[in-house]
Amino acid sequence: MLAALVTPTQAGLIYAADFTILLLRYVLFAGVAYLIFWRWKKARWQHRRIQPRFPDQKHIHTEIRYSLLTCLIFAAVGLGIFVARQYGYTRIYTSIAEYGWWYLLGSTVVAILAHDTYFYWTHRFMHLPGIYQRVHRVHHLSTNPSPWAAFAFHPVEAVIEAGIFPLLVFVLPLHPIAMVAFLSYMMGMNVLGHLGYELYPARFLRSKLGRLHNTSTHHNMHHQFVKGNYGLYFNWWDQLMGTNHAKYQDRFEKVANNQPASSKVA
Secondary structure: OOOOOOOHHHHHHHHHHHHHHHHHHHHHHHHHHHHHHHHHOOOOOHHHEOOOOOOOHHHHHHHHHHHHHHHHHHHHHHHHHHHHHHOOOOOEOOOHHHOOHHHHHHHHHHHHHHHHHHHHHHHHHHOOOOHHHHOHHHHHHOOOOOHHHHHOOOHHHHHHHHOHHHHHHHHOOEOHHHHHHHHHHHHHHHHHHOOOEOOOOOOHHHOOOHHHEOOHHHHHHHHHHOOOOOOOOEOHHHHHHOOOOOOHHHHHHHHHOOOOHHHHHO
16 A cells, blocks of 8 residues: 555645635736726726626626635645645656756647647537536526636536646646646636637737637627637637637627727717
């Protein structure tokens, strides 16, 4: 029998630290986006609102409560990965020289691409009849989401969402720098998808790069209409599977072409 490498006290401290880091990252990304676009510069960016109306404050509080529960679940997954690493079950490494800087960069890209594929297909799964009503519907309570909806999941969905990380660290050699970069990109794009404002220029989807990358409008329409637009970072799975909303590009360009009220008067 293997000797315990992590005592209950150590596990408790690690869990608390992991939860604190997750909560701080959530508050930093979602909180800053909320303060800038939903409070401080609300009037300045109103012309870029994807859905002009705002949800009531009670619903935003619901998003925050579910997000806090998600952070608790994510922290438990993080603790599990830590314990697994102590027993040598993961492929996490700490010496950059072991694989080099080019691998560190490449592994970050691979992690992002793998997550994009994982998200698309698990997302499609959670829209199946029965699964949607029991699990994914919680996230779709936000028909007009705020940045606080980024982690607003049913507990089962939170476990599914977290599943990509154990898969990555058990299969792919990852340095902590790559892990932090991946998690930061994930959080940033997640908040962007729930921002409620379109930040990209009007011709973005007409460029070769732009048409492959998702926008805030893309995910906002998924919340509004429930069907279609299942991708996370990139648009190729939606294109390949024919699941882009039929009016996605038109809606994007309409919002992105809107001018501030002062410009219209001038």
